[in-house]
Amino acid sequence: MAKKVAFIQGNEAAAHGAIYAGCNFFAGYPITPSTEVAEVMSLELPKTGGKFIQMEDEIGAMAALIGASLGGAKVLTSTSGPGLSLKQENIGYACIAEVPCVIVNVMRGGPSTGMPTGPSQSDIMCAKWGTHGDHPAICLVPASVQELFEETVRAFSLAEKYRTPVMIMPDEIVAHMRERVVFPEPGEIEVINRTAPSVPPEQYKPYDTSFGDVPPLAAFGSGYKFHVTGLNKMQDGFPTTKAAIVQAEEERQVRKVEANKADIMKWEEYLIDDAEIVIVAYGSTSRSARYAVNAAREQGIKAGLFRPITFWPFPEERLLEISRKTKAFITPEMSLGQCNGVVKGCIEGNAPVYGIYHVDGEPVSPDEILNKMKEVK
Amino acid sequence: MSRYELRFSGAGGQGLITAGIIMAKAASIYEGKQAVQSQSYGPEARGGASKSEVIISDGPIDYPKVTKCDALLAMTQEAADKYSSDLKEGGVLLTDSEFVLRPPKGNFKHVAFPIMTTAKEEVGREIVANIVAFGAMVALTGQVSRENAEKAVLSSVPEAFLELNKKAFTLGYEKALAASA
The missing domain is CATH 3.40.50.920 (Rossmann fold)
Known part of the structure; x- marks a missing residue:
């Protein structure tokens, strides 16, 4: 059978890539030049039983993503420049609490409101150091509409596999140009989901490193109860200031990406x-x-x-x-x-x-x- | 590698972005070539001069914007003045003869006919002027076949307006051939 092809915009391709990857939750606040991502998600998600929420602002959208992801959803938000700045506090929270989420940031001129309709590539350091503290960073920068589709699928897999936020950052030109996209069949691009716990609820710890650097993540509502915080935490999720634990945990969070660079890097x-x-x-x-x-x-x-x-x-x-x-x-x-x-x-x-x-x-x-x-x- | 660059320009709201998208779709979906479409965005797309650019090639397209324009459509004088400076020697310029009264001069082929009036009086709706212009651009550039171009039009417009657009496309195609003969 001939594959489905379409002549679409980069932003539309990102949204379709998210759907392909199994995204079932979107929260966002529309902003030029990323709005079409939200627009397509608002049309497509209800068809697949997913949820779309337009939030009151960008940090609220990021908070909704964290909550939905902890509930077991595969989550996406989209934004641009000023919106990325506003999300940063909760991006840091997702890093330390180790919550998978995908953020599309279409790069426009900045800082601040800058040039909303002009293309830019000036958020690239913000993708790494926008939120404070040492933390892992994964950022993908596709150059075509097809690649934006495929890299969005990969962004979900990386977020799930490493329990961390992943940013996908097309510039406005890639986001708004139209090219032919050949949609892969289901299963043609690998889709990785987070590892579910193999132990019963009473033995479960959300940051149990006996399972490796990326501990299994239970979904809230599935009978597993655990504590989530932005403070440095122990394996059971409760806060700690014990030097040895904080040092080891901080290093592990960064190591999730650093030790797996070969798997994540692509050029x-x-x-x-x-x-x-x-x-x-x-x-x-x-x-x-x-x-x-x-x-x-x-x-x-x-x-x-x-x-x-x-x-x-x-x-x-x-x-x-x-x-x-x-x-x-x-x-x-x-x-x-x-x-x-x-x-x-x-x-x-x-x-x-x-x-x-x-x-x-x-x-x-x-x-x-x-x-x-x-x-x- | 063949690289053919087109620009559709006119006033914001005339449907030239759509015309560009249909051209790119005709090339990349129906003709089996590759195509990239981009457009003016933001305040300039909402009034004043507006443009839509299409690159067509047999192979992968790297730079997605126009470098040297092979074919330019200008529906208004402002668009003709603003967007014609990079028109290639030996290229082609299509203008609406009733709106572009001072066509740019240069070593390129200039074809003109009343595009808006054709839409309004012969097709019956001014709104399809962009499809009249598209049909004309297909005839003048030869980048996609008439058949594939028509398919792209018909797959891009609402069902209730298929006949209207088909007529607009045909008239544009034929008038451009007649005007350039």
Whole structure:
């Protein structure tokens, strides 16, 4: 049978990806340029028996996500810039309480209200450090409508597998452009659900590390009772200030992602093997970069593209390896050097890292990247 | 690799974003090519000049926006003035002859006919001017077959208006051919 295809917007694809992954709860507060995610969820979720709630604000939406997820639901919210800032307190809560949830953040100009309709990539550090304290961070940055669908499915699996919030962050261009999407059949993309407890309620502890770094999570209402708090906690979920426990728990929470980087990281290398100049770009900017790399190759410039699909954790070991035979890096981005700093931070000074920065609501054009390559060659 | 860039422009509310979507859909769903559509967004899309851009290619499309425009539709003078500077040499410009009185000059083919009036008087509804224009763009650009373009139109409009849109598409297609002959 022919697969179902549709010509849809990035935001619509994210919503359909969530439904494919089994999402059955959405809470959000509409904000440009992410509104279509909520719009499609409000239409699709009732059809599959799920629940859609428009909350009073963004932090309330995040709180609703935590509650619904603890009740066993697979949960999604969508927002943009200022909304991401407002969610941060409860994102931290989800990190420490280890509650799976998926957050779509469509990147627009900032800070604050900034440029609501302009594309941006300036939330990338906020995805990692927006909420205070040491915590794990997973952030996915797709570059096409199909990839946005597929990465949203993966975001759910990662959130469930590692009991942690996962952010999926298309820039406004990827979120609003339309492309053909081929919908995978059920089962074609792996969907991972959280591990349920194997012990009876009286023996259950929500942070029982005898089951490994990611303890099984019971659903409230299924007979399992446990304590959930934003304070540092013991294995039974009750607060503690005991130094050894707090240290070990904090380290474990971060280790859930750090020790499983190989499973979480995903990137694409294009013409890297003999490249002298490597462009590091993600999202829609990587599409400008690919165009520029092809144009450069036609002019005899040995250029290549390194495209993170998972931005956090960043594929730093691989980039370090590449940097040993690279003459120069260029980071075109719709932010003032956020990606540039990350690249510099992992290549141990092996090559200069030049930036091209746009925060004017315009994409970085292929010509700008090509001209920069000629300049640094 | 072939890369063909189109821009549909006019006033916000004229349905040009829809026209662009239908073109991209015709190419990527019915013609078996690849296509990306994007559009002006925000305040500029709600009045004043508005645009919808479509890239069509036989292979993967990287940069999703227009670099050098192969084909431009301008329904208004403002759109013609604002969006014609990157029209390619040898490209094609389609304008509404009653609204674009000072068409941009350049080394490209210019085709004009009364698009709004055709919709209003020959099809019977001004609202389908975008489909008249779409039919004309299909004829002038040759990126998708007439048959596939029509399928894309018919799968994109409400059932009650199939005949109306079919007529609009056919008239646009034929008038563009006649005007460019």
